[in-house]
Amino acid sequence: MIRFLFFTTLLICFSPLVPGLLGIILPAFSWLPALGYNQFSPSAFELLIHWPNLAESIGLTLFTGLGSTLLAIMFSYWILATYWETARWNRVEKLLSPMLAMPHVAFAIGFALLMSPTGWFYRVGDLFGVNSTDSTGLIQDPHGLGLLLALAIKETPFLLIMSVSVLQQLNIQRLLAVSSALGYTRSQCWYKVVLPQWLPKMRLSIFAIAAYGLSVVDVAMILGPTRPTTLSLVVWQWFNEPDLTLVPRAAAGAILMLAVTALGLGTLGLMEWLGLRRCRNWQTSGPKPHTTRQLRLTTWRGIYLPFALIPALVLPILVLWSFAQRWRFPDLLPSRYSGRFWHQELDTITELLATSLGIAILSCLAALIMAIACLEYRQRYLRGLPTWLIGLPLIIPQLSLLFGIQILTYLVPGQHYLIWVVWGHLLFVFPYVYLALDGAWRSYDIRLDQCSRSLGLNGWQTWWKVKRPLVQPAIFFAVAVGLSVSLAQYLPTQLLGAGRISTLTTEAIALSSGQDRRVMAIYGLLQGLLPLLFFAGVIMLNHYRRHDRSNRMQSKAIKPQQEYKHG
Known part of the structure; x- marks a missing residue:
């Protein structure tokens, strides 16, 4: 299963980089059969060079x-x-x-x-x-x-x-x-x-x-x-x-x-x-x-x-x-x-919040599963994703990459804009989630797995009962990072959604071009508050987890002493 998820991650998150780059190289040389361009030509670069104020x-x-x-x-x-x-x-x-x-x-x-x-x-x-x-x-x-x-x-x-x-x-x-x-x-x-x-x-x-x-x-x-x-x-x-x-x-x-x-x-x-x-x-x-x-x-x-x-x-x-x-x-x-402006935008805000959170949750959960699978694959087979491959989506300009991917989606029949947008978010959420989890997996002592397996636990029980509690704070943090990164994505939503899917980010940018400052501030405020709520929730969950764990350890330590006194 881990091997399957590892190669699925390569297919979904990194294989589009090659057709994404080819998708801008071929049209740049005027080869785009869908528009009737069937011969290579440097005319597009000539128009580019003569564009005013290019330098x-x-x-x-x-x-x-x-x-x-x-x-x-x-x-x-x-x-x-x-x-x-x-x-x-x-x-x-x-x-x-x-x-x-x-x-x-x-x-x-x-x-x-x-x-x-x-x-x-x-x-x-x-x-x-x-x-x-x-x-x-x-x-x-x-x-x-x-x-x-x-x-x-x-x-x-x-x-x-x-x-x-x-x-x-x-x-x-x-x-x-x-x-x-x-x-x-x-x-x-x-x-x-x-x-x-x-x-x-x-x-x-x-x-x-x-x-x-x-x-x-x-x-x-x-x-x-x-x-x-x-x-x-x-x-x-x-x-x-x-x-x-x-x-x-x-x-x-x-x-x-x-x-x-x-x-x-x-x-x-x-x-x-x-x-x-x-x-x-x-x-x-x-x-x-x-x-x-x-x-x-x-x-x-x-x-x-x-x-x-x-x-x-x-x-x-x-x-x-x-x-x-x-x-x-x-x-x-x-x-x-x-509060008139809040009341005026309430219905639109509700719809945009549902769309934004839905896309963020889907892309973040997919990225989390894939990142954990890749890290487990590296721990088991001592072969993982190289750092330069993880960093490629962060270094390649989004506009250059997404335009080629957009050309690629045109080859698929049907209007699956929501799927393409979630996929586009996943391409940029996965590297951040992977890097957020990488430190916890590197610091995990593999001998704990060996001890638990020697005591009769299978692989899944070992991961859930031994490893998960130790890496859980990093998982919570990675989820907050993934949700925040997805909410901030503008170009994947606009290009792969073909303007048919609106989120808080796209609406905030559209309103920042000269509309009422009050409405612009509302959408900017919502977009800024949601990530803060995510990280605040992670801090509270980790604090509650540490407090609950310390209470259970104290209760287990007190119980034998009470039995000894009664005895």
Whole structure:
């Protein structure tokens, strides 16, 4: 059964990658028999090259994608170097889960309501006498600074979460002790000893956020520049052209976006090689005397506040806007409140919630079963999925991959849009669920299975009675991660659903393009609250499980003592 599920996972989750890429390569060369294109031609690439402002769009894409990635790396390293294994690290770590749980779209809507020229930050600035009349704000600014900053803030908690297990493997306390004995300060130890070991182990996580930043569509529609826009939005607009004869141009644009993403990832890899392998004088120059600047840098205790403050203000500002009936600028709070907009959208919200949760539950359960089967297959046969294969769906631009898969679905007769959408969500949910479970399976002691089998338990009884209680917290966490990832999917729902299936995410993005801020805030709030509820439920379940387990162990320990006294 495990072998069957393992190969079924390969068939469902990874075999579509090949036809998905072929599905954009062939139409890009004008071979699409369904539209009457039966001969290969480079005409689509000629149209692509002569598109106005193409170079500016590529430049904006590289600037926002690579810039946000480098900022996220710098901020993550800075926070880790300042707070790791200190008294305040527990406070920072508690803030990571709610910040990471918030979907990108909900964060982008709240960021727009905070940073727009009439946003709450500008209202606070006006209170202190800052004139914002001629300010353009950070929302849809021509240079993409708002998009860059929002992506950097949103991706920093992800890098911090991924860094926890890496730093635990490196044993930072021992490295600091040895470096201190050699005359290095704490800051010198971090950038000369820890950084060269931390950065290569974070390569997959860094490539994942870089690929997302270079090919993002949903957040760029809300925060990104408009004239010119990023390359991903240009290609997305080409995909939505009503003239089907322009499909080859869109496919050529998807290939270009794939090439730009590869260029960005290659640039990051080259920078890592130059900094850590080629130019190593900064690592081997030895300890330097203490300076006032270094001491001030290591003792400053507020660098994580922007990454906690802005996400912490997102939900309250969404709540205020969803109930605001009248909110003039520059008032800090609405002058009138009303629940009319909630009542107005109640029927639509109910329908969208049912659809979103249904798709999320189906895709998450399928991903959970497949991930457990793959991990059990690796434990039993010592052969599992390679890391690069798990990371492919996270690194390949969604738009490029899904367009080819969409062409593939056209070959299947019938309108099975819900099945295709669940399948599309599964492609991107599975890697996150697998990675969330991987640590628990690696740390499990296989000798426990051997002992239980020697006591007469079969394979299923061993898994259910011995292994499941130990890995159950990781399973709960993986379910919360899977549900959150599915709820945040925009492109799989739009492309594979052909616009016929609406979710909270698709509706929130549609309303963010100029509709009423109150209605936009309602959908952004719901999309942001659901993942928080999932993670809060996981925390409560794990806490109840530990409390119940400790009570049962105490009762079992007390019972023999009572029998001994009565005896």
